[in-house]
Amino acid sequence: MANRMSAIEAKYEAQKIAFAPIFFQAAVCLKELNILDVIAKARRGLTLDEIVEKTGLSNYGVQVLLEAGLCINMVEQDEEEKYTLTTVGRFIRSDRMTEVNMNFAKDVCYGGFEHLKESIVEGKPAGLKVFGNWPTIYEGLSKLPDQVKQSWFEFDHFYSDDAFPHALELVFKEPVKQIYDIGGNTGKWSRACCEYNEEVQIKMLDLPGQLNVAKAKNSKEAYADRISYFEINLLDEVQAIPKGADTVWMSQFLDCFSADEIMSILKRVYDAVDEQAFVYILEPFWNNQRFPASEFCLVGTSLYFTCMANGNSKMYHSEEVKKMSVDTGFEVVDTFELIGDSYHTLLKLRKKS
Known part of the structure; x- marks a missing residue:
């Protein structure tokens, strides 16, 4: 679609980008200093002086933050100079x-x-x-x-937890005895599987630090003896994935790696499973979202990977991951898009026969 923005509108958008870090911190302060809370609790709004009194902050501090809030559409001011929250302000205040x-x-x-x-x-x-x-x-x-x-x-759990209930139903439609939870982090999926099925055995594969966290959480559960652990650094191509799983699970895991690294991991998964095993990839693909806000957040997350996480991975397009799966010898048996009330697609893979 052609960009029909006028020059004046475009220049304004450019200034929003230029000052975005400053206004972001202003939004954080409006929330964390309880300014949004005190305004929200007053149904008819509050004046500047009333907000100062209720927050205990200086007149100057509240004033500059409210002026910023007006600019970024978090608050509005009526003819009586009373401030109320806009819909944006309400989302900043209380949307999870x-x-x-x-x-x-x-x-x-x-x-x-x-x-x-x-x-x-x-x-x-x-x-x-x-x-x-x-x-x-x-x-x-x-x-x-x-x-x-x-x-x-x-952040990590928010974008996976809503997918788990539906994913469990899909995974356990097949006969499941031994699941490998690769990149299991705190073990949330492993625990969900044990709670869903009383017989399944889980092996978590991850770095030692993450496994120690998972062990501490899992040890409190009655099914702790059904979860075992395998230390592995999948960036080391020499380290093999053990055999023995009829189900392999990777949730929000492959987006932590570059395309070449994903190919290496998938090849080792391929070598570890037989033709009857199923491999599941759960990912929030940026191209498969209901709303523009979701796509926007996922593209922003790619830059987190660039600068903070590893320098070479991203949130992927679904067709990229499907192609990598096929290129390593798998076939995509099924694609479950936006499962549950989530942002995720579940890919179901099997070795090509």
């Missing part, structure tokens, strides 16, 4: 998706993103240095500051 995304951007991404250009040029996550000297964020995930770690996991 917006909260997860803002916390992720603020805690995980913001400090390192001044190094994005360096990341693009060098092909490395240059922004990660603000947290530690690891080659990728995954080696350091368990060592991140608590608030950063919390925001990272909340």
Whole structure:
């Protein structure tokens, strides 16, 4: 579609981009300093002085933040100079998706993103240095500051949890005895499987740091003895995936790797399974979303991978992953698009006969 924006409109949009980091921090302050809360609780709005009184902040501080809020359509002011929240302001205040995304951007991404250009040029996550000297964020995930770690996991889980109930039904339609949960992080999928089926055995495959976190969480459960662990660094092409699974599960995992690395992982999965096994890939493909906001967030997440995570992966187009799967010897048996109330597509693979 042709861009029919006028020059004046386009220049305004350009200025929004120029000042975006500043207004982002203003939005964070409006929320975290309870300005949005006190306005929301007053049905007929509040004046500047009333907001100052209720928040205990300075007149100056509240004023500059409210003026910023007017510019980014978070608040509006009536003829009596009373402030109320707009729909945007209400989403910033209480929408869970917006909260997860803002916390992720603020805690995980913001400090390192001044190094994005360096990341693009060098092909490395240059922004990660603000947290530690690891080659990728995954080696350091368990060592991140608590608030950063919390925001990272909340972001990761938010975009997978809604898909799990429907995914469980799809996976367990087939006879399942042994699932390999590759890149299982905190073990949320493994626990969901054990709760869904009383006999299934799970083997989690991940880096030692992540497995230690998962072990601590899983140990509290009655089914803990049905979950085993296998330490592996899948960036090391020499490290093989063990045989024995009739089901392999990878949830929001392959987007953590470059195309070449994905091919290497899929080849090792191929070598580890027989013709009767099923391989499932759960991903929020950016091209397969109901709403523009979802696509926008996923493309932004690709830049997180560039600058903070590993320097070479992204959120993929569904056809890219399908092609890589076929090129490594699998056939795509089925595609379940936007399963449940989620952003995800589930690919069901099997070795070509």
